[in-house]
Amino acid sequence: MKILYYPGCSSEHLARDLYLSIETLASSLGVELEVLSDWNCCGAREIEEAPEGVGLFLAARNLALAQGEELLVACSLCFHNLKRAQDLLRKEAGFRARIAELLKEEGLELSLKTPQILPLTEFLARLDLSKFRSAGFRGLPVAVYYGCFLSRPCPTDLEALEKALSAVGYPVVPTTLKSHCCGGHLPRTDSPVIKNLCQRLIFEAHQKGATGLAVACPVCKLNLEIYGGPSFPVRYFTQYLGLALGLSPSWLGLPEEE
Amino acid sequence: MEPGLLLEDILQKLAEEGYQISKRTFLYYVQLGLLPKGKRKGQKKGGVKFYYPTWTLERLKAILELKKKGLKLKEIQERLPKKAPSPPLPKTFSQAERLKDCNACGICGAICPVYEEMDLPPWRLIQAWEEVPDSLPSANTPWVCVGCYLCETRCPQEIPIVEFLRFLRREGLPPGRRWRKHPEWSRIFWSLLEERGRSFDFGAVHAYQIRVLGPAEDQRLLLRLPGPEGEKEVTAPSKIKGLPALKRALERARGWK
Amino acid sequence: MRTKVFLCECGGNISENLDLKALKKALASSGVEVLRHPFLCSPEGQAFFEARILPGEAVLVGACSPHLHGPTFKTLSKKLRVRAFHMVALREEAAWIGKEGAYQRALRLLKGALSALPYYQAPDLKEFPITKALLIIGGGIAGLSAALKASEKELPVYLVEREAFLGGKAVFLDRLYPRLECASCLVSPRLSALSHQKNIRLYTLSRVLQVGGRPGAYEVTLEERPRYVDPERCHGCGECLRVCPVNPPALTMDPPHPVPRAPVIHAARCLHFKGEGCSRCKEVCSRKAIRFEENPRLHRLKVGGIIVATGFKPYPVEKIPYYGYKRLPGVITLWDLEKAFCQKEALRGFDGGPPRKVAVVHCAGSRDRRHLSYCSEICCGLALKAGILLRERLSAEVYHFYLDLRLKSPEGEALLRRAKEEGLRFIRGQVAEISEVPLRPEDEGRLTLLAENTLQPGQKVWAVDLVVLVPGFVPEGGSEEVASLLGLCPDRFGFFSPREEKTAPVETLRKGIWIAGAASGPKDLSESVLSGEAAALEALLFLEKSAFLADTEWVDWEEERCGRCWLCVEVCPFKALRVSPKGLKVEEALCCGCGLCASACPSGALRIKPFPRQAYLQTLEALANAP
Ligand SMILES: Cc1cc2nc3c(=O)[nH]c(=O)nc-3n(C[C@H](O)[C@H](O)[C@H](O)COP(=O)(O)OP(=O)(O)OC[C@H]3O[C@@H](n4cnc5c(N)ncnc54)[C@H](O)[C@@H]3O)c2cc1C
Ligand code: SF4
Ligand code: SF4
Ligand code: SF4
Numbered sequence A: 001m002k003i004l005y006y007p008g009c010s011s012e013h014l015a016r017d018l019y020l021s022i023e024t025l026a027s028s029l030g031v032e033l034e035v036l037s038d039w040n041c042c043g044a045r046e047i048e049e050a051p052e053g054v055g056l057f058l059a060a061r062n063l064a065l066a067q068g069e070e071l072l073v074a075c076s077l078c079f080h081n082l083k084r085a086q087d088l089l090r091k092e093a094g095f096r097a098r099i100a101e102l103l104k105e106e107g108l109e110l111s112l113k114t115p116q117i118l119p120l121t122e123f124l125a126r127l128d129l130s131k132f133r134s135a136g137f138r139g140l141p142v143a144v145y146y147g148c149f150l151s152r153p154c155p156t157d158l159e160a161l162e163k164a165l166s167a168v169g170y171p172v173v174p175t176t177l178k179s180h181c182c183g184g185h186l187p188r189t190d191s192p193v194i195k196n197l198c199q200r201l202i203f204e205a206h207q208k209g210a211t212g213l214a215v216a217c218p219v220c221k222l223n224l225e226i227y228g229g230p231s232f233p234v235r236y237f238t239q240y241l242g243l244a245l246g247l248s249p250s251w252l253g254l255p256e257e258e
Numbered sequence B: 001m002e003p004g005l006l007l008e009d010i011l012q013k014l015a016e017e018g019y020q021i022s023k024r025t026f027l028y029y030v031q032l033g034l035l036p037k038g039k040r041k042g043q044k045k046g047g048v049k050f051y052y053p054t055w056t057l058e059r060l061k062a063i064l065e066l067k068k069k070g071l072k073l074k075e076i077q078e079r080l081p082k083k084a085p086s087p088p089l090p091k092t093f094s095q096a097e098r099l100k101d102c103n104a105c106g107i108c109g110a111i112c113p114v115y116e117e118m119d120l121p122p123w124r125l126i127q128a129w130e131e132v133p134d135s136l137p138s139a140n141t142p143w144v145c146v147g148c149y150l151c152e153t154r155c156p157q158e159i160p161i162v163e164f165l166r167f168l169r170r171e172g173l174p175p176g177r178r179w180r181k182h183p184e185w186s187r188i189f190w191s192l193l194e195e196r197g198r199s200f201d202f203g204a205v206h207a208y209q210i211r212v213l214g215p216a217e218d219q220r221l222l223l224r225l226p227g228p229e230g231e232k233e234v235t236a237p238s239k240i241k242g243l244p245a246l247k248r249a250l251e252r253a254r255g256w257k
Numbered sequence C: 001m002r003t004k005v006f007l008c009e010c011g012g013n014i015s016e017n018l019d020l021k022a023l024k025k026a027l028a029s030s031g032v033e034v035l036r037h038p039f040l041c042s043p044e045g046q047a048f049f050e051a052r053i054l055p056g057e058a059v060l061v062g063a064c065s066p067h068l069h070g071p072t073f074k075t076l077s078k079k080l081r082v083r084a085f086h087m088v089a090l091r092e093e094a095a096w097i098g099k100e101g102a103y104q105r106a107l108r109l110l111k112g113a114l115s116a117l118p119y120y121q122a123p124d125l126k127e128f129p130i131t132k133a134l135l136i137i138g139g140g141i142a143g144l145s146a147a148l149k150a151s152e153k154e155l156p157v158y159l160v161e162r163e164a165f166l167g168g169k170a171v172f173l174d175r176l177y178p179r180l181e182c183a184s185c186l187v188s189p190r191l192s193a194l195s196h197q198k199n200i201r202l203y204t205l206s207r208v209l210q211v212g213g214r215p216g217a218y219e220v221t222l223e224e225r226p227r228y229v230d231p232e233r234c235h236g237c238g239e240c241l242r243v244c245p246v247n248p249p250a251l252t253m254d255p256p257h258p259v260p261r262a263p264v265i266h267a268a269r270c271l272h273f274k275g276e277g278c279s280r281c282k283e284v285c286s287r288k289a290i291r292f293e294e295n296p297r298l299h300r301l302k303v304g305g306i307i308v309a310t311g312f313k314p315y316p317v318e319k320i321p322y323y324g325y326k327r328l329p330g331v332i333t334l335w336d337l338e339k340a341f342c343q344k345e346a347l348r349g350f351d352g353g354p355p356r357k358v359a360v361v362h363c364a365g366s367r368d369r370r371h372l373s374y375c376s377e378i379c380c381g382l383a384l385k386a387g388i389l390l391r392e393r394l395s396a397e398v399y400h401f402y403l404d405l406r407l408k409s410p411e412g413e414a415l416l417r418r419a420k421e422e423g424l425r426f427i428r429g430q431v432a433e434i435s436e437v438p439l440r441p442e443d444e445g446r447l448t449l450l451a452e453n454t455l456q457p458g459q460k461v462w463a464v465d466l467v468v469l470v471p472g473f474v475p476e477g478g479s480e481e482v483a484s485l486l487g488l489c490p491d492r493f494g495f496f497s498p499r500e501e502k503t504a505p506v507e508t509l510r511k512g513i514w515i516a517g518a519a520s521g522p523k524d525l526s527e528s529v530l531s532g533e534a535a536a537l538e539a540l541l542f543l544e545k546s547a548f549l550a551d552t553e554w555v556d557w558e559e560e561r562c563g564r565c566w567l568c569v570e571v572c573p574f575k576a577l578r579v580s581p582k583g584l585k586v587e588e589a590l591c592c593g594c595g596l597c598a599s600a601c602p603s604g605a606l607r608i609k610p611f612p613r614q615a616y617l618q619t620l621e622a623l624a625n626a627p
Helices: A016-029 A044-049 A054-063 A074-089 A093-104 A120-126 A160-167 A191-207 A217-227 A237-244 B007-016 B025-033 B053-068 B073-081 B106-109 B124-133 B149-152 B163-171 B181-196 B201-213 B243-253 C020-028 C043-051 C066-079 C091-096 C101-117 C142-152 C167-173 C183-196 C239-243 C280-285 C334-342 C380-392 C408-420 C481-487 C525-544 C568-571 C596-600 C613-625
Strands: A002-006 A034-035 A070-073 A118-120 A142-145 A214-216 A234-236 B039-042 B048-052 C003-008 C033-037 C058-063 C086-089 C123-129 C134-137 C158-162 C200-203 C207-212 C215-222 C297-303 C305-308 C313-314 C331-333 C357-364 C396-400 C427-428 C431-436 C447-450 C461-464 C466-471 C473-475 C514-517 C546-554 C555-557 C577-580 C583-586 C607-608
Touching: A016 A034, A016 A234, A016 A237, A044 A074, A044 B163, A044 B181, A044 C514, A054 A074, A054 A093, A054 B243, A070 A120, A070 C086, A074 A093, A074 A118, A074 A217, A074 C613, A093 B243, A118 A120, A120 A160, A120 A237, A142 C020, A160 A237, A191 A214, A191 A217, A214 A217, A217 A234, A234 A237, B007 B025, B007 B048, B007 B181, B053 B073, B053 C466, B106 B124, B124 B163, B149 B163, B163 C033, B181 B243, B201 C568, C003 C020, C003 C101, C020 C033, C020 C101, C033 C396, C033 C447, C043 C066, C058 C066, C058 C091, C058 C101, C066 C086, C086 C091, C086 C101, C086 C546, C091 C101, C091 C481, C101 C613, C134 C142, C134 C297, C134 C525, C142 C158, C142 C183, C142 C200, C142 C525, C158 C207, C167 C183, C167 C334, C183 C200, C207 C297, C207 C481, C239 C280, C305 C481, C305 C525, C331 C334, C334 C466, C357 C380, C357 C447, C357 C461, C380 C408, C380 C466, C447 C466, C473 C546, C514 C525, C555 C583, C568 C577, C568 C596, C577 C607, C596 C607
Parallel strands: A002 A034, A002 A070, A070 A118, A142 A214, A214 A234, C003 C033, C003 C058, C058 C086, C134 C158, C134 C305, C158 C200, C305 C514, C331 C466, C357 C396, C357 C466, C396 C427
Antiparallel strands: B039 B048, C123 C546, C207 C215, C215 C297, C313 C473, C431 C447, C447 C461, C555 C607, C577 C583
16 A cells, blocks of 8 residues: 655654654554655644735645645644645635645646545554454553544544554553643643643543553654653554564664564 | 833844854944934943844844845945834734633633743733734733644633734834844754754754853653663654755745735 | 504604605595694504594505514504504614615605505404313423412312322422522422412323323323322322342332322333333232323313423533542532532532532533533522522632622622622632643642632632532423423424514414423523413413404415415414315414415415515515615
8 A cells, every 4th residue: 555645844854753653653554655755844834824815825835735635644733734734725715816826837727625634643643453453462541642632623533542552452541631732842842831731641540540652743742742641651652563563673663672 | 102122132142043143243343333323221220221223133134145146245334224123013812802802801811821920811912912913012922822722622601812922022122122032942943943844852952051041950751762672862853854955945935924 | 445554663662764745745646635643552543543533444554673662553443343454663664774765765665555555355253162171391490380280260279290100300499599598398398289270280200192182172191101100199298219139229209298299100110011020019018009001191182372481401511521520539510519408418529528619610511602601690609599598508718600690689688798708709600621640749639720810810720528519500401302202382492482582572473382480591580480470370361261262264375376286285384284184274273374384375266365476575565665
């Protein structure tokens, strides 16, 4: 199976471990990730203070480059930016026309229908992972955390993480805060507030009997690791999946001793 | 009456947009009459400060542009209009009608994860806007908002709170007030993005840590970059192929009216 | 035929926007006599009207809407034996729309009406006999009060209750807002009075299956589900409840004052009906009251009028996931609290212990577009009552989270004062979330509640042991079905709309059908009783007469033109039209001549007789051609 894939900027730095685990996982599942050629940054949180056109253009260029039915996106913020722009461009003909004008210079054209922007969580949940589970693997209970952008304002399947993780043998502990906020970009203003938020998330997972927290978003993971308290493991759900498939920790961006 | 802009605000704002000008030059221009005089205002904590009308910013930009083109100060003086420009039309929030439904129930404040960081909760900005339409707040709220959409999904009146805050944020810094750290971050981010077409969080965080926060312990955490062959050195992303076109497009999108 | 036109100034309401002088001149030029009065509906105005009309004349009144003073002038005209009468709403249709163009609008309306007058034929008055019996649907406090009042006139009253016991919500209340008097002390005497009235026939566990006939002579079919206990034999000792092996028992007799005083067997839980051969209750009953062999029964009733008192219920707050109702221990509703107080059950907080800190959450789902967009008006008072009782009985710290405090009457204010004196705290802010996961470590073991104190910036995290949610109210389940059986109009929230909110609050658009109690919108006990008795009195006034008079022969059906699409049947809001083997049938007692069917008919097969087609064409022409 082959799928068009938008890695996003954090794949190259902050979330190298996430992307490493995605690549490793994909190859052992027999999925070929076809990286979108010449993709650009989605503008992250910073597009909010730029004029609307800037954000729309950044997203639209990627969407126009993506010639295919589906575009796989791993980072939740990229997902949100691409999705929001796609919705807005579908709704507002005015924006659409002006963006089309800008895209022309590179000979690009925007399609209204495609691609469907597919979050990694949903993609992995729809594969039948159970048959890849390594024999004798015993998963310890984990809790999941979706964070904001997979939940709002364009909700994705909020059972996807549970489905994927339980398919490979992890008991998933239900929590109520799985769609709450970790504080997002706030760390850059050194706020103590974020500590409370992250510790609360960890507290719930811990209290309800989880041994770790499976997250989907690089920013969430960063926040939770820095502010959530020292002793509770926070990993990407792809890393958890990889371990259940018997893949080597170092290939999943995890320290060797795991 | 709005208090106007402080000299530091103006220079900061210009720096964000890539203009270079020193405090001395600024004051020299004022002396020449190229720029308006500041208004003296006593401070509560003692001392005085000078506030310049907001249009100073635009005028100064125009001067610097003309200077780039090689014009002499005298020629510039002749070209620029003598009087203060009429104030720019207020940019109106397109969904302003829907703000009227706000009951001031406080749910948006209560659910906001970063409430404690905000000078005012979102609904107070809505109420202020209702009092004086098109007024831009001097509260930090729009800049603190992390865009989690919790408020909007809970608001009993289904008010587009996040869009409203985005609007306020886009409309620029409130006069007389600086949100000190944020613009710096933003500037670093955008310049790195435009250099390559991809953002370079590592570089940005690094630059930000050094420039604004000073060396911090957390850097250690941020710099950990594991790989199958052990820790790897961070390198900046390579440039995308369509970079020149992308830059031009961004420039044009910025200029949209 | 001489025609007189009366123009009313309506105390400036009309004359300020409309040049009546010019209007008078324009009309007079076409040969009619035009008279003007500042207040035609006033006693002087009516005398003026009477004094100027001669028998056999045609009369046109230009004043307010015919819905308001139509009957006034119509009755006077009838008395004066005028040949044709018509009324034009100059105020609503010309003056109030605005000064601009008002004159033109008025002139066209009047000219149109004038050209129709010569064709006018008065509808026939007919007599319809009335069956002297009353049906009341819903045995809550409103239905009950209506039944008691109506039964004083010795006519048969049938009271139909869906549940096994009478009394509705009121029997489970503990203390009453605003005076905190004991609810059962007030409600139970009414319940006992009811069982002593010979002419009231009770049907519990029953519902209305079918309604036929016409106003004054309805034919109603009821279905009564089996109780499996004979209330005539049973004397309510409760022995059977104690021997039932099922937990909770398959027999119940929940209300503190059960009427009828006999338990009900829930077949779904009962072992006998599961084929397990249990008959312990039957064996223990000394009165031989248990009857497993009972079957559903149908009853056919003939009644002259119907009162609908199906009541309301609290909004199901489990639909608000972030309040945690039915998920978190220690989160209850006001209704749960009321029942717990009433049945003397101990209250437990989040940690299982007695609650020390309690939050009372007003507007749980109310004034929220995703749930109830309206304010239920009575719940603030009920919440306040609950807060005071919690404080007095549990010595708990009580926090009220409210958006606006909507208390009425001086007693309401007094109660608020008492609450403050007793140390209840009031925080203006709607609650955003209730969670079992603490935001501050010290709050572990309590419920964390997020609400901003909008009057005093700063605090938004509160930790409590018990949360009492106070939801607003929605119509009782099944009222849609009742509405469609009776042809009633529910408002957009499902409550029954009265004919006129302010001046006819218990009447409906249907003759011979009235509404009472919380079925027409949230009401407290006294308002429910009030409207129940008002409905009963209206019903008695109607049923007292042997017959009623109604204008008939409104609609004429031309068989040859009719294309059988039956659009008319569909649009008639009064259900006056039906299809019979012989064609379209008009139920004369139901038709009020609104004319909707005639305007819906695509083939022009329907005519409103008092105003024949010719009259309409003339009117249209006048409307289109007037200068
Ligand atoms: C928690 C709570 C606390 C309250 N506290 C107070 C207070 O302190 N003071 C105060 O004044 N008021 C109080 N009230 C309000 C009071 O209970 C109502 O005003 C009153 O119950 C309304 O009476 P009702 O007969 O109109 O409706 P209901 O009590 O709802 O009775 C309607 C009856 O009709 C029956 N019914 C419904 N549909 C059908 C059908 N299709 N066929 C046959 N039967 C049907 C129902 O089973 C029910 O028995 C409180 C209400 C609640 C819920
Ligand atoms: S939640 Fe909505 S209605 Fe309530 S204060 Fe905020 S914006 Fe206003
Ligand atoms: S979107 Fe912004 S204002 Fe709204 S709750 Fe989230 S952080 Fe607060
Ligand atoms: S009465 Fe009070 S609690 Fe009820 S909906 Fe109105 S404001 Fe809310």
